[in-house]
Amino acid sequence: MRDFLPGEKSKRERILSIIRESYKRHGFDEIETPVAEDSDRLHAGLGGDNEKLAFGIMKRGLTQEDLQNAKDPLELADLGLRFDLTVPLSRFYATHRAELPSVFRSIQIGPVWRAERPQKGRYRQFVQCDIDVIGEASVLAEAELILASLSAFSALGLGEVTLRINDRRILEGLLESFGFPKAEFASVLISLDKLDKVSVQDILAEIEAKSKAPEAVRALEGFINRPQTLEFLPFGERQIRKALPDGFDSVAVANMVELGSILEAAIGGKAESLPLVFDPFLVRGMGYYTGAIFEAVHPTAGYSVGGGGRYDGMIGRFLGTDVPATGFSIGFERIIDLIEFDETATEDSVALIFDTGIDTSILMKLKAQLVSTGVRVRLERSTRNLKGLLDELAASGFSRFAQVGEATEVDQLTFKNLNQEHK
Amino acid sequence: MRDFLPGEKSKRERILSIIRESYKRHGFDEIETPVAEDSDRLHAGLGGDNEKLAFGIMKRGLTQEDLQNAKDPLELADLGLRFDLTVPLSRFYATHRAELPSVFRSIQIGPVWRAERPQKGRYRQFVQCDIDVIGEASVLAEAELILASLSAFSALGLGEVTLRINDRRILEGLLESFGFPKAEFASVLISLDKLDKVSVQDILAEIEAKSKAPEAVRALEGFINRPQTLEFLPFGERQIRKALPDGFDSVAVANMVELGSILEAAIGGKAESLPLVFDPFLVRGMGYYTGAIFEAVHPTAGYSVGGGGRYDGMIGRFLGTDVPATGFSIGFERIIDLIEFDETATEDSVALIFDTGIDTSILMKLKAQLVSTGVRVRLERSTRNLKGLLDELAASGFSRFAQVGEATEVDQLTFKNLNQEHK
Numbered sequence: 001m002r003d004f005l006p007g008e009k010s011k012r013e014r015i016l017s018i019i020r021e022s023y024k025r026h027g028f029d030e031i032e033t034p035v036a037e038d039s040d041r042l043h044a045g046l047g048g049d050n051e052k053l054a055f056g057i058m059k060r061g062l063t064q065e066d067l068q069n070a071k072d073p074l075e076l077a078d079l080g081l082r083f084d085l086t087v088p089l090s091r092f093y094a095t096h097r098a099e100l101p102s103v104f105r106s107i108q109i110g111p112v113w114r115a116e117r118p119q120k121g122r123y124r125q126f127v128q129c130d131i132d133v134i135g136e137a138s139v140l141a142e143a144e145l146i147l148a149s150l151s152a153f154s155a156l157g158l159g160e161v162t163l164r165i166n167d168r169r170i171l172e173g174l175l176e177s178f179g180f181p182k183a184e185f186a187s188v189l190i191s192l193d194k195l196d197k198v199s200v201q202d203i204l205a206e207i208e209a210k211s212k213a214p215e216a217v218r219a220l221e222g223f224i225n226r227p228q229t230l231e232f233l234p235f236g237e238r239q240i241r242k243a244l245p246d247g248f249d250s251v252a253v254a255n256m257v258e259l260g261s262i263l264e265a266a267i268g269g270k271a272e273s274l275p276l277v278f279d280p281f282l283v284r285g286m287g288y289y290t291g292a293i294f295e296a297v298h299p300t301a302g303y304s305v306g307g308g309g310r311y312d313g314m315i316g317r318f319l320g321t322d323v324p325a326t327g328f329s330i331g332f333e334r335i336i337d338l339i340e341f342d343e344t345a346t347e348d349s350v351a352l353i354f355d356t357g358i359d360t361s362i363l364m365k366l367k368a369q370l371v372s373t374g375v376r377v378r379l380e381r382s383t384r385n386l387k388g389l390l391d392e393l394a395a396s397g398f399s400r401f402a403q404v405g406e407a408t409e410v411d412q413l414t415f416k417n418l419n420q421e422h423k
Numbered sequence: 424m425r426d427f428l429p430g431e432k433s434k435r436e437r438i439l440s441i442i443r444e445s446y447k448r449h450g451f452d453e454i455e456t457p458v459a460e461d462s463d464r465l466h467a468g469l470g471g472d473n474e475k476l477a478f479g480i481m482k483r484g485l486t487q488e489d490l491q492n493a494k495d496p497l498e499l500a501d502l503g504l505r506f507d508l509t510v511p512l513s514r515f516y517a518t519h520r521a522e523l524p525s526v527f528r529s530i531q532i533g534p535v536w537r538a539e540r541p542q543k544g545r546y547r548q549f550v551q552c553d554i555d556v557i558g559e560a561s562v563l564a565e566a567e568l569i570l571a572s573l574s575a576f577s578a579l580g581l582g583e584v585t586l587r588i589n590d591r592r593i594l595e596g597l598l599e600s601f602g603f604p605k606a607e608f609a610s611v612l613i614s615l616d617k618l619d620k621v622s623v624q625d626i627l628a629e630i631e632a633k634s635k636a637p638e639a640v641r642a643l644e645g646f647i648n649r650p651q652t653l654e655f656l657p658f659g660e661r662q663i664r665k666a667l668p669d670g671f672d673s674v675a676v677a678n679m680v681e682l683g684s685i686l687e688a689a690i691g692g693k694a695e696s697l698p699l700v701f702d703p704f705l706v707r708g709m710g711y712y713t714g715a716i717f718e719a720v721h722p723t724a725g726y727s728v729g730g731g732g733r734y735d736g737m738i739g740r741f742l743g744t745d746v747p748a749t750g751f752s753i754g755f756e757r758i759i760d761l762i763e764f765d766e767t768a769t770e771d772s773v774a775l776i777f778d779t780g781i782d783t784s785i786l787m788k789l790k791a792q793l794v795s796t797g798v799r800v801r802l803e804r805s806t807r808n809l810k811g812l813l814d815e816l817a818a819s820g821f822s823r824f825a826q827v828g829e830a831t832e833v834d835q836l837t838f839k840n841l842n843q844e845h846k
Contacts, residue, residue: 001457003515005522009453025794027801029819030432034424034548035458035534036478055459057504058479060538062496073485076499081480092426099428101815102804111458115483125457140802143787151794258783265784266791360681361688364566368689371448371574378450379563381525392524396452 001125006396012127015156015339016109019129019330022155023107026148028131030107033088036079041091043074046314048286050083053114057081081113085130086288086314086327093134093325094318103135105144123333130308132327134315139259141326142292142310146259147266149296149306149328150275156339161305162275164295165235165259166282168309169252170244174280177248178223179216187211188220193283200224224281235276236260243280252291259292288314294328301338306330349376350415351393351401356381362408369410394418424548429819435550438579438762439532442552442753445578446530449571451554453530456511459502464514466497469737471709473506476537480504504536508553509711509737509750516557516748517741526558528567546756553731555750557738562682564749565715565733569682570689572719572729572751573698579762584728585698587718588658588682589705591732592675593667597703600671601642607634611643616706623647647704658699659683666703675714682715711737717751724761729753772799773838774816774824779804785831792833817841 004012020030042054056077059066070076082088085108093104108130116122131148133141146163153161171192175185191206198206204224208217223229223245233239237257244253256278267274284293284307291310298305308328316322350370354363363379370377378398383389393401402413427435443453465477479500482489493499505511508531516527531553539545554571556564569586576584594615598608614629621629627647631640646652646668656662660680667676679701690697707716707730714733721728731751739745773793777786786802793800801821806812816824825836 001459003457003519004455005519006452006454009455012455013453025797025799027790027799029429030436031429032427032432032435034426036424036536036548055483055502056481058481058496058500060478064494067490067493067496067499070490071487073481073490073499076490076496077481079478096426096428101819102806103802105801113459125459138783140783140787143783144790144802147787147791147794262784262787266787268788268791360561360563360566361685364563364570364685364689365691367450367567368570368691371570374448376448376450378528379526379567383525396524 002123010397011339011341012336014341015332015336016127016129018155019152019332020107020109022152023131023148026105026144026151028105028107028148030109031089031092032108032110033082033085033092035081035111035113037082037088037091039074039077039080041318042080042083042087044087044317046087046090046288046317047083048288050114053116054083055081055113055115083114084112085110085128085329086132086311089130089132089134089327090315090318090325093315093323097319100134103133106130106132106134108132121334127332129330129332130327132325134325135323136326137312137324139255139262139292141324142259143262143266145308145326145328146263146276146294149294149330152330153296153305156335158298158305158335158338160275160300161296161298162277164277164279164282164297165256165292166279167252167256167292168284168289169250169291170256170280171283173248173250173252174223174245175216175220177245178219180211180213180220184211184213184216189283192281193285195281229280232277232279234272235274235278236264240278243278255292284309286311292326296330298335298338301334303334304331305334305338347376347399348374349378349398349400351378351380351398351418352404352413353380353382353386353389353401354404358404363404366404366407366410366413390418425546433820434762434764435759437764438755438759439550439552441578442575442755443530443532445575446554446571449528449567449574451528451530451571453532454512454515455531455533456505456508456515458504458534458536460505460511460514462497462500462503464741465503465506465510467510467740469510469513469711469740470506471711473537476539477506478504478536478538506537507535508533508551508752509555509734512553512555512557512750513738513741513748516738516746520742523557526556529553529555529557531555544757550755552753552755553750555748557748558746559749560735560747562678562685562715564747565682566685566689568731568749568751569686569699569717572717572753575753576719576728579758581721581728581758581761583698583723584719584721585700587700587702587705587720588679588715589702590675590679590715591707591712592673592714593679593703594706596671596673596675597646597668598639598643600668601646602639603634603636603643607636607639610634612706615704616708618704652703655700655702657695658697658701659687663701666701678715707732709734715749719753721758721761724757726757727754728757728761770799771797771823772801772821774801774803774821774841775827775836776803776805776809776812776824777827781827786827789827789830789833789836813841 043051057079059078111125112128113125187210188207191203204221211217228242237260240256288311289309290312293309295304296306310326312324315325367377398418400415401418402415407413466474480502481499482501534548535551536548610633611630614626627644634640651665660683663679711734712732713735716732718727719729733749735747738748790800821841823838824841825838830836
């Protein structure tokens, strides 16, 4: 878990507020749930491997006898820190459904916790930014999520991010058409999930070693090696049909084609300008996806910066009746270093540098007068190393400084530009 | 712990962003620390009674044997949820001192947790908004905190909030001058702390029953019953001297007088316009205060909406060397219901109401075009109860709506004002 100093904190808040504003314009509403959920709910089998990483919060008022009698540490924890925002959202929706619009579009921005061994780029507390559309069964939900997400990336200056899209039902239909038995689907998908990192040959060898259906492996090999399968042309009916085997069709394919034409209409017919591709081998790990799945990839960073999909079954686990749901999550901690803000655009801010022994009343009068004009003001005692101080102030985002000296009124101060002098 | 629905969440975020911007203008910088701190640190005796309310986070990978061998539940928790933002700030400053300005003015806005029995107005997870000045020994720190806090209350439309100020050293000096033995100070202060809720007579009776110094109780009685002691005139030397016994003087009194003249200078000489009073019987519970103490009181709500003070000893506990520190905390959860925003001032937002069976492509095109002009857009399926839907949209802050019908372009839509029609 990390501390954030002013520079980093301000960058994080600025990014989050751009994402939030972008999502709000697209009709999403922000909600908040507590960081702790009931232990039972966190361990209900909806979080996959993440459940094992949940931090448990100890019951209050435990006696030594309680400890002696416990068969399992989990018995001592009635609450836990959430490991994602999807399980809490499902619980939230089940609790508040009557107070929410019939199609509910939520924004959730907040920390989650996973008890992983600390390592570079992995933290035990990190922020997730999710949007979800609950109650919409048609591909309108996918269309809204995709346009909102692409517009958030673009507002952040990450216009180069590409969205890959697939459908769990297409994936399973393909495996079925190749002749894999249902029992092998999960294992084959685990191998295919590594296509970004491992060569096609190695993946096929891995699948061959596990599978009892050698002809299915041959069929997969033939399909995956066609040049058009992974050509990744601009999204739309033409690319979807080309990337799939001839004559392969299903409700999921029809949905995907419909989504293509909706998106094309939304952006005014220029599908090429939409950074979106159909990827028949996109897998996405989580078991709860039931339809479309997405992954956002940054071309130069080479890693995923977001993802999501349709999970129509999950809310039913809390509510009793199934409710369609689709979500997208930005990998907030992964995009921070990819974003550079132009710092010259920040508001007017002034450092008033004073010498020890100055009349504090005059100092506070100068500060109060400047603040009242909307300027950000920091008082700084002068040091022998003035250059070092000015550098620090410039790095902290201050745009100007003035040495107070004998001045008693604001108009007696001489302001100098910090950036010009020190960058 | 509570869920926040869109209306409440949006109000909370708006209040926090006003506070944040106000504090930033006054030269404070926002930081963030993790929600969990080491158990040892949370139970180091700095949090007073709140330490007992800390939620413990269980160690990972505990075995049944670990449970059997534990003498105390605390042994099973290596981390805990923070119960305030002051202990984490002290730890943060001790860790990062070299990277921070010599006088560090911090903003912290974030949740804290206390395992209290849930009751009206008390929550187990709640947000605190703190500002602190670390490294400033002079009353400049108090002056900056007071002006920043008053300006935040005023920006929130809570200009009627009054700040009471006192100094722990003045309090103790008074008790000494009345003749109370040092051993009785804590007990007398606990009684005096109730002056807002209990009559002077009852408090004196309570002190008399506990004290072994009846003359001291008489001296206190004589002082507290003078009309000028609790007259609460506008802050400044005249009121401070009037409110204290004749001839009573000390470094703390001189500091308080100096603070008065600095504040008067800062606001241009009109002390009467500053909602600030010296209260010689303001106590503030926390044991770590060493100098000035403040409390913000809302006149009609009648309860405290913030408080703080100087705590010069605490950071030394983590750092080894003492560092002066002063802080002020806004009682965020207590001000929310006192604030009313003018909702007509919100941005342009449109609900597009459509009938089932519409061409989704056209719908998404209309939405995308409106969003691209900076308007907030929500799609809504029409219902039989159109009035109910429009009321809900107005309550959600939407300013206009249009029924899509046969329209295929934005200029074919007829927008109607939601507020005019439905409020």
